[in-house]
């Protein structure tokens with residue numbers, strides 16, 4: 252397998268007047284060439300900070316305080332802003348949740364995408380740039396692409412603006428596309444169109460995708476492998492089938508139980524995960540999910556669980572996988588013994 256991205260023991264913090272917010276606390280993973288990987292978790296889990304750390308786009312007091320981020324074998328941590336500008340767009344590009352905050356409202360969309368092309372290839376003439384932008388607009392299925400170059404962002408619907416953002420991200424054919432909740436602000440039918448579009452352009456261009464979302468259902472549409480984050484850590488990693496069929500971490504089980512199912516009994520209520528995320532200025536010594544976990548026992552409160560390997564590409568940071576873990580009430584041991 253050829254790694255496009257290798258993240259090793261990444262630690263990212265924000266300095267605030269109340270103390271150091273340890274948003275990412277030792278995250279390691281790889282993304283292979285042509286692979287689509289999902290990073291899932293609720294707000295504050297560290298998933299977006301992980302992606303912004305890869306892009307070196309941390310706002311304010313955000314700093315990578317430890318670890319390594321290698322893109323195509325090159326270390327990104329410590330590169331200057333100028334060096335990163337040559338990498339962003341060309342090797343790695345990002346799509347954000349709200350295109351209105353990423354597009355300049357005063358510049359026609361065709362010009363904005365053209366600028367991205369020009370920033371990486373100054374030899375392109377205006378006519379060549381416009382022809383490339385029309386191609387890109389056609390690729391992302393913007394109707395009457397040649398007539399829309401001079402339109403302003405406010406003249407597009409939310410879904411069409413997101414297509415412009417995808418066109419801009421694809422402009423320089425990046426090896427890795429990071430999509431941070433790109434469909435959250437869209438209604439369900441448009442969300443489906445955008446996911447289908449991303450799947451087809453990924454196939455066409457053979458790039459890798461890192462999809463950041465709070466929604467496991469969205470990941471199922473697009474990704475072959477999933478990382479579940481909580482409290483700044485990866486809690487479970489597995490392929491998409493194992494995550495849904497054999498989840499090992501109680502947090503993953505909770506996320507799956509909270510997905511609406513059209514076939515389920517209408518009187519059955521969705522099960523929310525009760526409680527709130529941990530305080531990341533003073534993260535707990537033990538498992539960060541312990542206060543919300545129905546299976547928490549004493550060791551969970553005292554010691555951070557290590558990563559337990561449970562099969563090919565499947566791992567979980569949970570004491571339930573320890574061979575000395577009690578079997579009474581342990582959903583994993585019950586499952587092995589064929590109990591419900």
Ligand code: SF4
Pocket residue numbers: 500501502538539540541542544545546547548551556568569570571
């Ligand atoms: Fe629950 Fe303990 Fe596993 Fe954490 S380590 S998820 S508290 S059982």
